Amino acid sequence: MKALTTIKSRFVPINIENIDTDQIIPARFLKATTKEGFGKNLFRDWRYENDDESKTIAHFPLNMSQFDGEILVAGKNFGCGSSREHAAWAILDAGFRVVVSSFFADIFKNNALNNGVLPVQVSDGFLQRIFLQDNNTELTVDLENQSITINSTGEQENFEINPYKKTCLLNGYDDIDFLLSIKPEIEKFETDKNY
Amino acid sequence: MGKTLFEKIWEKHIVKTIDNGPSVLYIDKHFIHEVTSPQAFTGLNNRGIKVFRPNQVVATADHNVPTIDQHLPIKEELSRLQVEALIKNCAEHDIELFGLGHPYQGIVHVIGPELGITQPGMTIVCGDSHTSTHGAFGAIAFGIGTSEVEMVMATQCLLQSKPKMMRINVEGELKKGVVSKDIVLYILSKITASGATGYAVEFAGSAIRSLSMEARMTICNMSIEMGGRCGLIAPDETTFNYIKGREFSPKDDEWDKLLVEWKNLYSDSDAKFDNEVFIKAEEIEPMITYGTNPGMGIGITENIPTAETINENDRSGLSKSLSYMGLEQGKAIKGQKIDYVFIGSCTNSRIEDLRMVASFVKGKKKAADVEVWIVPGSKQVEAQAIAEGIDKIFEDAGFLLRQPGCSACLGMNEDKIPAGKYCISTSNRNFEGRQGAGARTLLASPLTAAAAAITGVVSDVRELLN
Numbered sequence: 001m002k003a004l005t006t007i008k009s010r011f012v013p014i015n016i017e018n019i020d021t022d023q024i025i026p027a028r029f030l031k032a033t034t035k036e037g038f039g040k041n042l043f044r045d046w047r048y049e050n051d052d053e054s055k056t057i058a059h060f061p062l063n064m065s066q067f068d069g070e071i072l073v074a075g076k077n078f079g080c081g082s083s084r085e086h087a088a089w090a091i092l093d094a095g096f097r098v099v100v101s102s103f104f105a106d107i108f109k110n111n112a113l114n115n116g117v118l119p120v121q122v123s124d125g126f127l128q129r130i131f132l133q134d135n136n137t138e139l140t141v142d143l144e145n146q147s148i149t150i151n152s153t154g155e156q157e158n159f160e161i162n163p164y165k166k167t168c169l170l171n172g173y174d175d176i177d178f179l180l181s182i183k184p185e186i187e188k189f190e191t192d193k194n195y
Numbered sequence: 196m197g198k199t200l201f202e203k204i205w206e207k208h209i210v211k212t213i214d215n216g217p218s219v220l221y222i223d224k225h226f227i228h229e230v231t232s233p234q235a236f237t238g239l240n241n242r243g244i245k246v247f248r249p250n251q252v253v254a255t256a257d258h259n260v261p262t263i264d265q266h267l268p269i270k271e272e273l274s275r276l277q278v279e280a281l282i283k284n285c286a287e288h289d290i291e292l293f294g295l296g297h298p299y300q301g302i303v304h305v306i307g308p309e310l311g312i313t314q315p316g317m318t319i320v321c322g323d324s325h326t327s328t329h330g331a332f333g334a335i336a337f338g339i340g341t342s343e344v345e346m347v348m349a350t351q352c353l354l355q356s357k358p359k360m361m362r363i364n365v366e367g368e369l370k371k372g373v374v375s376k377d378i379v380l381y382i383l384s385k386i387t388a389s390g391a392t393g394y395a396v397e398f399a400g401s402a403i404r405s406l407s408m409e410a411r412m413t414i415c416n417m418s419i420e421m422g423g424r425c426g427l428i429a430p431d432e433t434t435f436n437y438i439k440g441r442e443f444s445p446k447d448d449e450w451d452k453l454l455v456e457w458k459n460l461y462s463d464s465d466a467k468f469d470n471e472v473f474i475k476a477e478e479i480e481p482m483i484t485y486g487t488n489p490g491m492g493i494g495i496t497e498n499i500p501t502a503e504t505i506n507e508n509d510r511s512g513l514s515k516s517l518s519y520m521g522l523e524q525g526k527a528i529k530g531q532k533i534d535y536v537f538i539g540s541c542t543n544s545r546i547e548d549l550r551m552v553a554s555f556v557k558g559k560k561k562a563a564d565v566e567v568w569i570v571p572g573s574k575q576v577e578a579q580a581i582a583e584g585i586d587k588i589f590e591d592a593g594f595l596l597r598q599p600g601c602s603a604c605l606g607m608n609e610d611k612i613p614a615g616k617y618c619i620s621t622s623n624r625n626f627e628g629r630q631g632a633g634a635r636t637l638l639a640s641p642l643t644a645a646a647a648a649i650t651g652v653v654s655d656v657r658e659l660l661n
């Protein structure tokens with residue numbers, strides 16, 4: 001997993017609530033057996049008409065050249081629905097390291113963190129103020145200080161992250177490395193368990 | 196202070212807790228399927244390690260499989276490659292696979308319970324969000340991502356933070372024509388699709404207690420649609436009777452020993468819940484969804500909400516959903532034309548669901564311009580339906596009984612609903628494009644779906660019951 005400390009970048013706004021993982025990456029693209037290459041199908045059915053790559057839907061932000069950056073900003077309850085980690089892979093593969101929303105679904109949040117994508121949960125009001133910014137505005141996400149700033153106005157908010165997950169992300173550690181390192185304790189638990 | 200059902204199971208499975216961090220949770224059973232496991236096996240292979248406890252892993256092929264001519268090679272190449280990868284990975288890692296052609300094959304959340312693998316007090320995970328289904332047995336069961344599938348394969352453990360506790364009490368008696376799917380759609384319409392995010396949800400109350408195991412599974416299945424980490428129901432005689440004598444259920448002395456433990460699995464009377472919801476069973480009528488998330492449901496006699504009648508925050512979502520669905524604010528949902536009926540998925544594809552549909556449609560014919568697909572949840576359900584003559588009833592009604600798999604629940608195989616068509620579906624998700632690009636899904640109970648199959652329009656099943 002790639003470490004993440006501070007991201008200063010423009011952002012891509014998708015001002016839609018309840019974006020579920022079927023929209024992020026439709027089921028028909030889940031047939032791969034590797035983690036790479038999902039980015040081109042991120043939000044597939046919102047990007048192209050009738051699944052036809054020659055017919056891009058002009059008003060969808062990912063298709064608009066004025067939007068760019070490593071930060072995706074989306075409406076409330078982002079990532080609900082299916083547990084497919086492919087959603088996090090697609091977001092990462094499309095070049096995003098941070099997703100900002102005012103609410104995240106549980107499984108998506110875990111999946112994102114396990115792939116080095118930082119979910120930043122802000123207040124509804126702060127989220128709306130980001131959406132009001134023009135496309136040249138940069139945001140700064142500082143993981144160490146757990147803060148997000150709208151650089152043009154200086155408005156800032158703090159966000160929560162589990163301290164353990166924060167350490168993992170700052171250093172690029174995976175959970176699996178940690179779990180493997182405590183295998184003797186797991187084996188002992190198995191012998192001792194009383195159920 | 197007393198403990199909740201969840202806490203009793205959770206505490207027994209904690210290997211250790213990291214300071215200021217999550218706990219290491221031991222996992223008893225791990226179900227895997229072809230779609231979310233290949234990258235996890237690749238991860239293990241890259242590290243040069245084997246699955247740690249292969250006896251605690253059970254595999255099946257369900258998401259991608261065709262539902263007709265299952266004996267033939269899978270036509271779609273990428274689907275075939277995923278199923279083949281599963282076969283190869285299971286062989287290399289000594290994992291039991293109930294693959295295509297096996298008499299136990301089926302949707303992962305249908306076969307676990309019906310084989311007696313799912314038991315009270317367990318921790319159960321699977322790379323699929325509807326793992327919450329298994330919580331109906333009084334187990335902690337939840338969906339995980341592929342990185343977590345890899346962790347469980349490598350160490351039989353996961354890092355988890357303890358969720359908050361929520362209890363949803365459904366008291367009273369259900370009215371005629373109202374079944375467990377209606378209960379859960381009703382709860383969703385009240386608390387919304389994110390109403391239980393961050394919570395482990397226990398379902399309790401007299402209406403829940405009176406349900407069969409299969410009906411309980413339908414409810415826990417959809418706890419993820421409320422955003423819940425998992426759903427649970429305390430085990431009781433109904434649970435024990437269901438498990439007893441199944442293929443992999445405990446036998447003899449082991450059964451006696453476990454039964455004593457299982458009987459302690461309930462929330463103590465002084466247990467603390469962070470949130471409690473109370474629902475009266477009498478208030479529930481047959482439910483149907485009109486929008487593009489499972490929280491957008493109404494009673495069958497109600498009108499689609501208008502912007503003025505709903506919460507301000509949900510307004511933009513309402514018009515976007517209705518334009519996708521081709522439906523109008525304020526209009527009745529009853530009478531809406533239907534093109535497809537899908538009875539299947541891990542929510543409602545068990546033998547009781549098929550029996551319920553069969554007893555309703557016996558002697559009736561489907562509407563001429565409706566296509567009806569019945570997809571059993573497993574090979575065992577299929578065999579049972581044939582043994583009971585249910586397949587004949589369906590055939591006479593003009594319904595097609597297909598072979599087991601996830602099918603049109605997520606449209607990964609050929610079973611897709613064409614763009615713009617209306618499908619009344621017993622599955623759990625009505626998201627845009629879920630059943631095929633542009634498909635319009637209305638979620639309902641098997642009874643309400645069967646009623647639409649007969650009339651060709653959204654109907655109140657109560658008017659058709661004698």
Ligand code: SF4
Nearest residue numbers: 325540541601604605
């Ligand atoms: S039937 Fe649908 S919800 Fe259930 S496991 Fe299959 S795809 Fe998931």
